[in-house]
Amino acid sequence: MTHEAGIPLGIRFKLLSDTPQDSAAQVVNEVVVGDYRDLDTLREFARGCDVITFDHEHVPTEHLKALEADGIPVRPGPEALVHAQDKGVMRAKLDAIGVPCPRHRIVRDPADVAAFAAEGAVEGGDGFPVVLKTVRGGYDGKGVWVVDSVAEAAEPFRAGVPVLAEEKVDFVRELAANVVRSPHGQAVAYPVVESQQVKGVCDTVIAPAPDLDEALALRAEEMALGIAKELGVVGHLAVELFQTRDGRVLVNELAMRPHNSGHWTMDGAITSQFANHVRAVLDLPLGDPRPRAKWTVMVNVLGGDYPDMYSAYLHCMARDPQLKIHMYGKDVKPGRKVGHVNTYGDDLDDVLERARHAAGYLRGTITE
Amino acid sequence: MTHEAGIPLGIRFKLLSDTPQDSAAQVVNEVVVGDYRDLDTLREFARGCDVITFDHEHVPTEHLKALEADGIPVRPGPEALVHAQDKGVMRAKLDAIGVPCPRHRIVRDPADVAAFAAEGAVEGGDGFPVVLKTVRGGYDGKGVWVVDSVAEAAEPFRAGVPVLAEEKVDFVRELAANVVRSPHGQAVAYPVVESQQVKGVCDTVIAPAPDLDEALALRAEEMALGIAKELGVVGHLAVELFQTRDGRVLVNELAMRPHNSGHWTMDGAITSQFANHVRAVLDLPLGDPRPRAKWTVMVNVLGGDYPDMYSAYLHCMARDPQLKIHMYGKDVKPGRKVGHVNTYGDDLDDVLERARHAAGYLRGTITE
Numbered sequence: 001m002t003h004e005a006g007i008p009l010g011i012r013f014k015l016l017s018d019t020p021q022d023s024a025a026q027v028v029n030e031v032v033v034g035d036y037r038d039l040d041t042l043r044e045f046a047r048g049c050d051v052i053t054f055d056h057e058h059v060p061t062e063h064l065k066a067l068e069a070d071g072i073p074v075r076p077g078p079e080a081l082v083h084a085q086d087k088g089v090m091r092a093k094l095d096a097i098g099v100p101c102p103r104h105r106i107v108r109d110p111a112d113v114a115a116f117a118a119e120g121a122v123e124g125g126d127g128f129p130v131v132l133k134t135v136r137g138g139y140d141g142k143g144v145w146v147v148d149s150v151a152e153a154a155e156p157f158r159a160g161v162p163v164l165a166e167e168k169v170d171f172v173r174e175l176a177a178n179v180v181r182s183p184h185g186q187a188v189a190y191p192v193v194e195s196q197q198v199k200g201v202c203d204t205v206i207a208p209a210p211d212l213d214e215a216l217a218l219r220a221e222e223m224a225l226g227i228a229k230e231l232g233v234v235g236h237l238a239v240e241l242f243q244t245r246d247g248r249v250l251v252n253e254l255a256m257r258p259h260n261s262g263h264w265t266m267d268g269a270i271t272s273q274f275a276n277h278v279r280a281v282l283d284l285p286l287g288d289p290r291p292r293a294k295w296t297v298m299v300n301v302l303g304g305d306y307p308d309m310y311s312a313y314l315h316c317m318a319r320d321p322q323l324k325i326h327m328y329g330k331d332v333k334p335g336r337k338v339g340h341v342n343t344y345g346d347d348l349d350d351v352l353e354r355a356r357h358a359a360g361y362l363r364g365t366i367t368e
Numbered sequence: 369m370t371h372e373a374g375i376p377l378g379i380r381f382k383l384l385s386d387t388p389q390d391s392a393a394q395v396v397n398e399v400v401v402g403d404y405r406d407l408d409t410l411r412e413f414a415r416g417c418d419v420i421t422f423d424h425e426h427v428p429t430e431h432l433k434a435l436e437a438d439g440i441p442v443r444p445g446p447e448a449l450v451h452a453q454d455k456g457v458m459r460a461k462l463d464a465i466g467v468p469c470p471r472h473r474i475v476r477d478p479a480d481v482a483a484f485a486a487e488g489a490v491e492g493g494d495g496f497p498v499v500l501k502t503v504r505g506g507y508d509g510k511g512v513w514v515v516d517s518v519a520e521a522a523e524p525f526r527a528g529v530p531v532l533a534e535e536k537v538d539f540v541r542e543l544a545a546n547v548v549r550s551p552h553g554q555a556v557a558y559p560v561v562e563s564q565q566v567k568g569v570c571d572t573v574i575a576p577a578p579d580l581d582e583a584l585a586l587r588a589e590e591m592a593l594g595i596a597k598e599l600g601v602v603g604h605l606a607v608e609l610f611q612t613r614d615g616r617v618l619v620n621e622l623a624m625r626p627h628n629s630g631h632w633t634m635d636g637a638i639t640s641q642f643a644n645h646v647r648a649v650l651d652l653p654l655g656d657p658r659p660r661a662k663w664t665v666m667v668n669v670l671g672g673d674y675p676d677m678y679s680a681y682l683h684c685m686a687r688d689p690q691l692k693i694h695m696y697g698k699d700v701k702p703g704r705k706v707g708h709v710n711t712y713g714d715d716l717d718d719v720l721e722r723a724r725h726a727a728g729y730l731r732g733t734i735t736e
Contacts, residue, residue, distance in 0.1 A: 007372045007395050008634075010681075010695030010707070027375050027397050266376075270690050285686035292660065313378075318653035322638050327378030339378070 001266065001326070002055065002258060003028050005274035011282065016045045023328040024055065039063045046072045053235060053281045054257055057084045058137075075183070075234040075281040076256045083231050084256040087164050088135040094251055097230045099223060101251050102242070103167040107132070110153035116165040131166040132156040144200065169250060171242035175209055176261035177224035180236050180276040180286055187228060188276065188289040189221040190269060195240065195261050201337075204356070205298040207264045207291060210348060213247070220249050227254070236277040238262060260300070260340075265289070267324040267342040268296025293344035299355040301339040303332035304364035316341070316358040323358050369634065369694070370423065370626060371396050373642035379650065384413045391696040392423065407431045414440045421603060421649045422625055425452045426505075443551070443602040443649040444624045451599050452624040455532050456503040462619055465598045467591060469619050470610070471535040475500070478521035484533040499534040500524040512568065537618060539610035543577055544629035545592035548604050548644040548654055555596060556644065556657040557589040558637060563608065563629050569705075572724070573666040575632045575659060578716060581615070588617050595622070604645040606630060628668065628708075633657070635692040635710040636664025661712035665723040669707040671700035672732035684709075684726040691726050 003013050003024060016032050017025040025031045034041040036059045043066070046052055051073040064078035076084075083090040094101050103120055107113050117127030126149075134143040134156060146168060147153045156163045174195045181187040194209035195202055209217070224239040231237075238259030240252040262273035271279075271287025279286050309332060316323055320343070327339040339362070343355040360366035371381050371392060384400050385393040393399045402409040404427045411434070414420055419441045432446035444452075451458040459472050471488055475481050485495030494517075502511040502524060514536060515521045524531045542563045549555040559576035577585070592607040599605075606627030608620040630641035639647075639655025647654050677700060684691055688711070695707040707730070711723040728734035 001375075003395070004372055004375045007369075008692070008694040010693075010697050012394055012697070025397075026380055027371070029393075029395050029397060029399070031397070279685070285682060286689065287685070287691075288689040314653060317647070317655070321654065321656040323655075324376070325378075326376040329378050329380070 001263075002053075002274045002278060005272055006278050009275065009278060009284075011278055014045070014049060016041070021331075023330060026329045037063075039066055042067060043070065046070070051075055051281050053277070054081075057081060057256060061085060077232065077234065080232045080234065081256055084254045086135050087133055087253075088162055090254055091164065093231065094227070097226070099227060099251055100248060101166075102131075102169045104164055106135075107163050107165040109157060110150050113147070113153040113163075113165055114150040120167050129168045131168050133164045133166065134159055134161040135164050136161055169242045169252075170245055171250075172245055173209075173243050174252065175212070175220060175241040175243050175249065176205070176259070177220040177239045177241060178236065178259065178262040178265075178273060179221070179224040179228050179239075180273070180280050180289070181225075181228040181233050182280040182286060183234050183283045185229070186286050187225050188271075188286045189225055190262060190265060190273070190289045191291055192217045192220045192241075193261055193264065201300070201302070201335075202260045203300055204352075205261050205264050206348070206352070207268055207296045207298075212243075216243070216247065216249060223249065223251070227251075235280045236262065236273050260298075260337075263326070263340050264296045264298040264342055266326065268293055268298075268344050294346045295348045295351045296342060296344040297348075297351045297355040298340055298342050299359035300337050301327070301341060301359045301362045303330075303334050303336040303338050304362075305334060306364050307332045309338075309362055312362045312364065316361055319361075320354050320358060323354065325358070369631075370421075370642045370646060373640055374646050377643065377646060377652075379646055382413070382417060384409070389699075391698060394697045405431075407434055410435060411438065414438065419443055419649050421645070422449075425449060425624060429453060445600065445602065448600045448602065449624055452622045454503050455501055455621075456530055458622055459532065461599065462595070465594070467595060467619055468616060469534075470499075470537045472532055474503075475531050475533040477525060478518050481515065481521040481531075481533055482518040488535050497536045499536050501532045501534065502527055502529040503532050504529055537610045537620075538613050539618075540613055541577075541611050542620065543580070543588060543609040543611050543617065544573070544627070545588040545607045545609060546604065546627065546630040546633075546641060547589070547592040547596050547607070548641070548648050548657070549593075549596040549601050550648040550654060551602050551651045553597070554654050555593050556639075556654045557593055558630060558633060558641070558657045559659055560585045560588045560609075561629055561632065569668070569670070569703075570628045571668055572720075573629050573632050574716070574720070575636055575664045575666075580611075584611070584615065584617060591617065591619070595619075603648045604630065604641050628666075628705075631694070631708050632664040632666040632710055634694065636661055636666075636712050662714045663716045663719045664710060664712040665716075665719045666708055666710050667723040667727035668705050669695070669709060669727050669730045671698075671702050671704040671706050672730075673702060674732050675700045677706075677730055680730045680732065684729055687729075688722050688726060691722065693726070 013028050014030040015028040061078045061082050064074045068074050091104050117130045121127035129148045132145045145156050176195045177192050178190040191208035193205050193207040196204040228237045236258045238255040241249045258273045258277050265272040324342040330338045341358045343351045345351045381396050382398040383396040429446045429450050432442050462469050485498045489495030497514050497516045500513045513524050544563045545560050546558040561573050561575040562577035564572040596605045604626045606623040609617045626641045626645050633640040692710040698706045709726045711719045713719045
């Protein structure tokens, strides 16, 4: 999707890919298959690149520092990216700059989890449930546990990675504030969106978030812009937020790349998150982030039980000529994100129904 | 641009390109460099393709027939495409199906041109000027001559290609009707646009055509849909039209591929011409062709005197964050189409000014 956005800007990509089957490797002109965890591979790959950027956060921080030392611009840089790689570092930094987060601390073992829970307990309770996260390597609900007792708290420690405990926030809904920042400090903010998760995986994004108090929306945008600045982010920053019952926003997660909560921008904003990410990492002037429609809805297409989606794909295009389908060219596996759909218009109910119907039909959970 | 439109649909391209430097060859994953005039090259290339389509009309008709005979779907097929390849065939067919064209006939030599002119002369005149066109091989004003006398009429015959004579139409402006048709006959029509040429080259397209009588717009759309049907076009068909002083539309040229007069659709329509062309050639349901904005303007970026456009590119993005730039990755040569810009909005004067400023600045003819 970043390549797609780079084509009209005249920007050409060289891709380092795990396998030739990866989505991006199917469409980019120059593809190198190699392991992003291997510094020699990265150094060889980086030769001749004007700038390096990412579609995930898993390249080891120390390798990125080595590339920077070699004189290759890495954007976002490792000093910023570490906050999206390590949840412990992220929480410590957000605390230091005064950004509201769920109550949290690094915990040593299950007994320490019980102590953390007790610190937040209301009278007569034990403070459970508690959220436990490995500080590195999680995504889409992986590496995250919601535990109801000390007995359940053993599992997260088995990987030998530091574990972060967080209060389970009593939230009304989840929001996301997406911003883009360029090296010389220009920044733009997309409207705050509502993000609905199913089983820890993003399902639906509504842009802008319906019935969101204007002051709270502004606070969320300013918070995201502030985080981008304080952390020295270059490129796209997604700030996943909890909207609490008492009218606050707390930071849940950070992602430093075009993000699922910004996929709606491909059809719903004047400039997509992918175009602005590319513009930012090349220090080009940023594009207008404003929406083009009153409502835009994105629903992820998850793989279902049937590997062949072709007839569903035909059905969806025929049923709704305004539907914007984005397929990733991935083999269908149950629950795997294989694409997304965008719809837009003036009537939120209609826009939601069209997106949900299409995504459900493509997955096979809707058959009429 | 077709590849860009195919990515979200999950459609993968193999490209036959003249050189590795061609615009499409810079961005498509699988590129074969070879000569489209060589049948063996075409046959080798076509192996494994589900369908073959084009971004120009120059592949020899007989080669396309050979590919079809090999069982490769060619869309548009040679029986249709010949009407965009040979202006003599095109005029004969349009006459046969009753589509209004400028007065025309094939001419043998300069004396015959004088006779053709005299046939249309008003009292006391000689009937010049007359438009002469080689029936094959012309584009962007090449292969077209406007001659004022029999003495000037020798040049077009030198290539040894049949020459078509046409009346020089007294037109108010040029329009274009863009339609897309799929193999099973579904068709969509984009709004009729105004196309402004400078020195025979498309300069500006305004969508929809301002102040166009609704009945005339409908007639133009129906004419284009009728031509697509009668000629068996599959994919995009652009019908370039003259709007005459007496309120008629006459067909100037046909193009059977995404066309410069439809580039506005990339940012201005719900479904772009490129996406609909791809959908049509794969017999997928077509997308909604309606505009997303009240006005969309496209201005071509021609190469100027300075090969390095980078600082102009920065300027344009900084001046107008809503500007949509489409650069083709071509080396800059004076007068060469190296990209286009799209703007859209509610105020036509503003939309026109922004597009013209950006294109002029990129070319170097505007410096402030």
